[in-house]
Amino acid sequence: MCLPAIVFFCIFAYLPMPGLYLAFVKYNYTDGIFSSPFVGWDNFKFLIITGDLWRLTFNTVAYNIAFIVLGNIAQITVAILLNEIRKKWFKKISQTLMFLPYFISAVLIGLLAYNILSYDYGLLNGILRSLHLDPVKAYSEPHLWPFIIVITYLWQTTGYGSIVYFAAIMGLDSEIVEASEIDGANAFQRIIYIVLPWLKPTFIILLLFSLGGILKGNFGLFFNLVGANNTALYASTDIIETYVFRSLMTNFNFSMGSAVSLYQSVFGFVVVITANWIVKKVSPENSLF
């Protein structure tokens, strides 16, 4: 009964793997993957000399760290505050609204951002103009983009991600909370000394899991927010996935794209193995393999 799945993964996941050989050749269409001239590590040398590899790694890792750290903080905050809300209808409506951004496509996310940031018609500049302030040219200011991308990411995922923490809080034994109240703990003390420590294992597991993907970028988010050819923003918005995509669709430099992919896969693999090794130490029953 596993056969269809095995065939599927053979074709769509394992069959492309030998194609990573592309990273070691100078690809041309006429010769194909395995007959193009072999150049050894030259593609990697080029990536290091031009500084591309460093920039891509830095951007990808830095964004992911921001996503992981700020994402978890936001999710925990939302989960704890949801738990403080007593009115059921309020909880229900606000949760439904907070999940909304998760259900839409990356293309629409890009359009929503454009609605707010567009220089000529955007809501942000509309507000700035009505306050007689200078409008912002967001799409040509690279230093703004780390904020824009991280905020958009938080906006999209916090409501949905908070569910795991909220579920964890729901599993908290009410007797412990009652006992603390009898001992005179106030709301802040209850959160700091009971709820947060209770959420710590969940946090650690989620953190370790997400570490495994630290070299994987969120292509849809970056591509749709920044646009396909906005070179002005590359310094602060180019991640591994967007670079590989460009090398394939715009520059037709297949070998360079594959070299970056191979680097990403190998480096990412090492990170996952390390993360899993740590999970095994911390809580063996949660390790991946």
Next chain:
Amino acid sequence: MDIRNERDLIGGNTPRPARIRTDYTEIIMSWFGYIFIGLFAISCLLPFLLILGTSFTSEEAVKKFGFNIWPHEFSTFAYQIVFENPKLIIGSYLVTMGITIVGTVVGLFIVAMTGYALQRPDFTYRNKISFFIYFTTLFSGGLVPFYLLITQYLDLKDSYLAVLLPGLLTPFLIIMMKSFVRSIPHAITESAKIDGAGDFTIFLRLILPMTTPALATIGLFIALGYWNEWYNAMLFLSPDMDYRPLQLFLYNVVTSADFIRNSAASSNVAMSDVPLETMKMATAVVATGPVILFYPFVQRYFIKGITVGAVKG
């Protein structure tokens, strides 16, 4: 983790009983909760209202006042043009619906089969196959070989199959199915076997009906993935195809002014009168509306999925 009832997670009953005493910190926290959660919830809704409002505004008002939630000058012109040539948008809907339905049914069936087989204790190779599937999330050939595989070796360029096939299975959903099916005692499979049922009959007649909630949950994940799919469509379907999946159609409208002018030209609107900005918004509303109207009803299944998937791994 023990979740008594996943329904609790939406607008949940807090497991705590009535407060023993209410001091000022409780009041501060609950007010803080209402304000913070309320503001965040509104901020999640506002950008959608901005699109909706702008789509009903006249292009002149947009040029003068910018995008607005409340239309300065109400107009349905953008929608008229989007629907002037309904073939395009209806075609896109049909393509997306077709891909979503076929992909969800086929994908769900394979995911369920695999998930069931992989957790059966009497299946010798279950760990090896699980790792074979899981390994694909650790290491991959990357985009370029994948692209060459689809376009040159499988020859699927400009075929809807290039969108349908790669989205059928993900290791995550198979692992999720495994966790769901684990709650069904193996004794059921064994007793059916003694009664003479074959593996496939057991799966179809006994296991599938018992996993309906899991199927609904995972099916919705697959369906949402297909409905929002644009990446494979953009890679493998050329923009001059007659009918593109909805999100690719939207992508073309959003990114290319020429594309809007071309579709407007077929409805006899002068090039200078084409409402570039409002048409983007109208197309977005048409392409997204149904999902948004639908999702409050299916939300709890997604919640179920994420708690199973995230907690049990």
